[in-house]
Every structure is written in C-alpha cells, then in structure tokens.
C-alpha cells in the first residue's frame with residue numbers, strides 16, 4: 001500500500017485548523033471575513049455531496065443567494081456583465097463601445113490565428129471601446145499585471161464574452177441584462193463563513209492523520225523526506241503538495257522554472273458598520289476606475305446574518321467612515337452590516353503599506369486600509385459619517401496564480417518532472433492554473449491526484465480545464481447518471 005503524505009492547507013503556517021485561502025477570520029468584535037469573495041459554483045455532484053456531508057444539506061446549513069452584481073463606473077451602477085449593459089452608460093461611452101464592438105466583429109472575421117495575449121483577445125472580442133473603458137483598467141486592478149503580459153488560454157467561462165447583436169439590442173431597448181455566467185445562483189454557509197466548509201470536511205477525516213500549525217521548510221526528493229521548521233522529518237512514498245509550486249521548485253534547485261511563474265498578492269480589507277445596510281441585496285461589485293484601490297467589494301453581511309454580531313451586541317464606534325474621530329466612544333447596539341474589499345499587489349502595482357493612525361480608537365493600520373475607506377466613500381459604498389465598529393486587514397502573499405505568457409511552458413516541464421520524483425504538486429498554487437483554481441477544482445485536483453497515485457487513472461481536471469468547466473461534461477464524467 002502506497003504511503004501518501006499530503007501537505008494540505010492549514011490556515012496560516014501556525015494556524016490550528018483547515019481552510020487555506022478558503023478560511024474565514026473573525027474580528028475581535030465578531031465580524032466574519034473570508035479571504036476575498038468566495039462564491040461556490042460547483043462543476044461536480046461529488047463536490048456538492050461533500051459539502052452537504054460536511055455541513056448538512058438544506059436551509060439550516062446553507063443560504064441560497066441570487067447573484068446581484070454591478071460595476072461602479074461613471075458614478076452609477078451598471079449591471080454585470082458590463083458588456084451586455086452598456087445602455088446604462090453616458091451616450092458618448094455607448095457610442096465608443098458599440099462602434100468598437102462592430103469594429104471587433106468585422107476584424108475578427110479576417111483575423112489569422114489565435115490572439116497572442118489577453119490584450120489582443122480583448123480587442124478581438126470586445127473592441128477598443130470596452131477595452132479602454134472597462135477591460136484593461138479592471139483587469140490590471142485584478143491581476144496587477146498589464147493585459148498584454150497575460151495569455152488567453154485560461155479564458156472560457158471566466159470572462160463573459162460579447163454577443164454583439166444582444167449588446168446592440170439592449171442599448172436600443174434600454175434593457176438591463178444581468179443573466180450570464182456560471183454563478184447566477186450560489187450558496188453560502190449560514191454560519192462560520194466559507195471556512196466552516198473546510199473545517200467540516202476536516203472533521204470527516206481521521207484526526208490522527210492531520211497536523212496543523214507546522215511549517216514545511218524543505219523537501220528532499222531523493223531521500224523522499226519533508227522537513228518541518230521544528231526539525232521533524234517525515235518520510236513519504238508519494239507526496240501530494242498544495243504548497244506554491246514556485247516555492248517547491250526553488251527548494252528543488254529549479255529556480256529558472258520558478259521565475260517563469262508569476263503570482264499577485266491579495267489584501268483583504270473588511271469594515272463592520274453600525275446601521276441598516278443601504279445596498280439592498282447586492283452581492284459583489286466591481287470597480288474598474290482609479291477612484292478606489294479595490295477591484296471588488298462584497299456586501300458580506302448579505303451572505304449570512306451570522307457574518308455580523310447580533311443586533312443587540314453593544315459595540316463602540318472605532319472611527320467614522322472617513323477615518324476621523326467618532327462622536328462618542330460609547331458602546332451601542334446594532335444592527336450591523338459589513339463590506340469586504342480585495343486589493344491586488346505585485347511589482348507592477350505596488351501597494352503603500354506605511355502604517356497610518358486612524359481616528360478615535362481605530363488604532364494604526366496599513367495605508368491601504370485608509371485608502372480603502374476613502375475609495376469606499378468615493379464610490380458611495382460608505383458615507384463619511386458611517387459608524388465603523390470593526391476593521392480587518394490581511395495580506396496574502398500568494399493570492400492569484402497569474403496566467404502569464406510563460407506559464408504553460410513551465411507547467412508542462414515542471415509538473416511531470418516533479419511527478420517523476422513522486423511529487424504531485426496540485427491545488428490553486430500547487431498546479432498554478434487559475435482556470436482550475438476555485439474550491440471545487442482544487443478539491444477535484446486532489447481527488448484525481450490520489451486516484452492517479454493509487455490506480456493510475458488520468459487527472460482530467462489538470463489536463464482538460466475546458467472540458468471540466470463545461471458543467472454538463474463534468475457531471476457526465478463523475479456521476480452514474
């Protein structure tokens with residue numbers, strides 16, 4: 001029997017629980033924040049069943065939410081996807097977008113070969129109007145790398161393309177058209193945030209086979225050992241690792257390959273606010289413009305009542321929405337609501353992390369927190385006088401695996417090479433493929449990898465992202481139906 005040693009996710013190296021990037025933190029005041037907006041869209045019945053087994057099925061365990069998603073630009077909400085809703089823009093922007101779309105449709109019919117990079121893909125599919133107004137600025141904010149340095153093989157269901165006839169008809173009919181994409185309806189745990197799912201899954205597994213709070217510092221592929229910072233050495237036959245691939249490769253002397261992989265870091269910033277939420281049923285919102293540092297904001301209190309403290313919990317105001325001193329520091333009851341923001345960082349897009357003091361009892365925070373407050377007011381998410389009762393900030397070094405131009409060349413060499421040495425590097429950063437880096441994908445990468453080790457079966461998610469992302473195909477492959 002093969003001994004498989006799995007390096008899998010502890011929340012931080014020192015954290016005593018499962019979760020990884022899909023964990024949930026709780027502020028001292030009792031507000032929950034995920035590591036950015038985590039929305040479940042499952043491509044596998046296997047994944048759905050696991051979630052039901054981990055948390056239980058039904059409305060006690062899960063809220064079912066309708067995606068209500070908008071783009072904030074030109075001082076207004078434009079329904080998502082942007083490209084189907086240009087009728088909401090000022091007339092001059094509508095003209096630029098529509099003429100660009102027609103231009104793209106015409107030039108695309110005569111274009112030779114595949115687009116060489118993401119920027120060319122954007123121009124071919126959407127034209128220069130939508131490119132300049134939304135796609136280029138928004139994608140730079142998300143990926144923290146210019147679009148001409150990204151490849152376009154990862155696209156598919158991840159970026160809404162354009163039906164030109166529908167876009168023109170929507171403008172003429174002045175119609176809002178929000179129904180697109182794989183996550184129009186999604187579910188979220190009623191309690192404990194996204195992290196509750198993975199703590200639930202960990203409970204299903206034998207406790208004596210799990211270790212948390214320990215940091216791996218090296219792998220010896222020849223001796224087949226893994227060494228922890230405590231000095232403890234584990235022996236393995238086969239190693240499954242979710243450690244970032246660039247780190248594993250550097251440890252194993254493949255620095256050149258490691259350098260060919262790029263990632264961006266993520267800052268997650270959260271605010272707990274006293275009062276009634278002014279944003280209706282909005283879920284997540286996109287921000288392409290330069291009036292705020294974040295590319296996305298989630299109205300996290302809308303996902304589950306228990307993402308905020310109880311209405312009758314008494315909390316003092318830490319500072320006002322503009323970061324200034326509150327009227328009083330007296331503890332008062334709620335209700336409460338919360339916003340969760342994501343800001344990307346890379347060498348192309350550095351983030352000022354100087355420490356700044358906010359007003360009242362809010363204390364000292366990284367500059368990006370203050371910039372987020374200012375941005376939230378600029379984009380009308382918050383008001384200057386709002387009572388901020390909780391502040392959260394966490395920086396994640398490996399946030400997004402970048403689909404960079406050189407990525408596939410490295411992956412095609414590195415993953416088989418590691419496998420020859422009995423190391424299966426899998427998961428969001430283990431296999432570095434953004435197109436299969438969500439929770440359902442990461443889980444199936446693990447399931448298929450273990451099947452591969454034990455039975456020699458093919459790892460379909462890793463090899464064929466496009467096929468597994470076509471939901472029907474995924475169901476056919478993995479269910480008896």
Ligand SMILES: Cc1cc2nc3c(=O)[nH]c(=O)nc-3n(C[C@H](O)[C@H](O)[C@H](O)COP(=O)(O)OP(=O)(O)OC[C@H]3O[C@@H](n4cnc5c(N)ncnc54)[C@H](O)[C@@H]3O)c2cc1C
Nearest residue numbers: 009010020021022036038039215216427428437438439442
């Ligand atoms: C901003 C953001 C938004 C996201 N949105 C969604 C979404 O909407 N829907 C969705 O399904 N998924 C989403 N995800 C992805 C989801 O978080 C991942 O799919 C999932 O967490 C991947 O799990 P994993 O086990 O592959 O890797 P990870 O969660 O990255 O786990 C790897 C673990 O290894 C640990 N580690 C690293 N180095 C060491 C070491 N030397 N020693 C010990 N441990 C180490 C890390 O601390 C980490 O805990 C999002 C992720 C981010 C960052």
